[in-house]
Amino acid sequence: MALPVAELPPPRAGRVQADLLDVVIVGAGPAGLSAALTLGRSRRRVLLLDGGPPRNASVSAGHGLLTRDGMHPADLKAQALADLAPYDVTVCPDGAREVRREPDGAFAVRVGQDWHRTRVLLFATGVRDILPAVPGLRERWGQGVYHCPYCDGWEHEGRALAVYGCGQSAHHLALTVRAWSDRVTLICDGDPALTPEQTRDLRRVGVRIRTEPVRHLRGGPLEDQSVCVTFRGAPPLLVDAVFLAPEQQQGSHLPASLGCQLNDRGRVQVDDQQETSVPGVFAVGDMTGAPQYVVQAAAAGMHAAQVINTRLIHAAVQSLGAAFHKTPDDGAPEDGAEVTRPPEPDDE
Structure with a gap:
């Protein structure tokens, strides 16, 4: 270099x-x-x-x-x-x-x-983070809606939890969140995009699946960080926290x-x-x-x-x-002298 x-x-x-x-x-x-x-x-x-x-x-x-x-x-x-x-x-x-x-x-x-x-x-x-365009979600980001269960799962362990998303990433996240609670719902927002094997995995561990389109997210009825997820043409879902893996x-x-x-x-x-x-x-x-x-x-x-x-x-x-080592005919050393790549420093 x-x-x-x-x-x-x-x-x-x-x-x-x-x-x-x-x-x-x-x-x-x-x-x-x-x-x-x-x-x-x-x-x-x-x-x-x-x-x-x-x-x-x-x-x-x-x-x-x-x-x-x-x-x-x-x-x-x-x-x-x-x-x-x-x-x-x-x-x-x-x-x-x-x-x-x-x-x-x-x-x-x-x-x-x-x-x-x-x-x-x-x-x-x-x-x-590029958050989904769900009304109310951005306002709840970090205050009821989270990215990482390892960072925020313990505070909500054993309570009603939701995972928002579809496909492989949502399947993986829902199975992960299940380690903190046996009351987990996967919210697919109208597009489940789950394979039969993924659906079977989720149901095997008791994860519920909601496929209705989401209308909006709002705060729950109590003065806490609970989240009420409302759907189009279906009953709402009240959870203690929502997890998602944003783009x-x-x-x-x-x-x-x-x-x-x-x-x-x-x-x-x-x-x-x-x-x-x-x-x-x-x-x-x-x-x-x-x-x-x-x-x-x-x-x-x-x-x-x-x-x-x-x-x-x-x-x-x-x-x-x-x-x-410079001699009179050498001239001055160049400012950008090539440096061989040294060995990586040892970890302590």
Whole structure:
């Protein structure tokens, strides 16, 4: 991979601020924040561009993260940002508007009207949920209607639950939700698209199937997060929660604008070191098709940060070696010296 010449980090006291950043991270979700923390602790000069609230901002609490179970996503993000304070990480509330490759191999990122140059670019821009066009569903998203039973199933265990959708994904989700309650209904909204085998599976474990078209979703009669699903020409269904697996799209067009390859599911394709098809550009988290859990996004961010730091170290060593062996006829070492791919850093 070609990297602009990097210098080994000087002592922190009296650090000279260069025009060229080590890393720009686009996106401040769990993956981006984790990468920023590891790179900051590696004494790298980092710009972290926040793209707004997390995708799960509408839920009352997040779950499944050690020592932070039940913490509100906004509080988790605030704590993660506070953890960056001791390090050379600049946090900008604005997102990136444009990115481009420079002739010397660096990247330029536009934030507002300003351009920032960086040796390495890390995307952590996530995905966007595309919710079904059911009246009332968007208003209940995160407050009675959920994406993940592993995140929100326990709070509704043993109660009346529904799964919205059709086909293979709904079949899988309904069987999964059944682990939290024996009162599960699959709502197919007029289009079951189930094979006989799938129907048999669901009925075998006691999942009820409703095929009538859905009219709308509204809050239940009590002051809680229960949901009343109304149908066209059929009695309503009152449940404690609804689960669905929405379609998703990339949270940012910027990776594609640089030429990063997408897979057949529309996710940014990365190798085992989180590098995209564009050398020097990395991607982490939900945008790569990884399982959508906070802890896994954070782990991917840390892994990418270790890889990036190792690459920068090797680039600096190689540039120092070229300068040491230079003869009067050699000329100056090129800014974009080719760097052999170093071994992946060992996990601790």
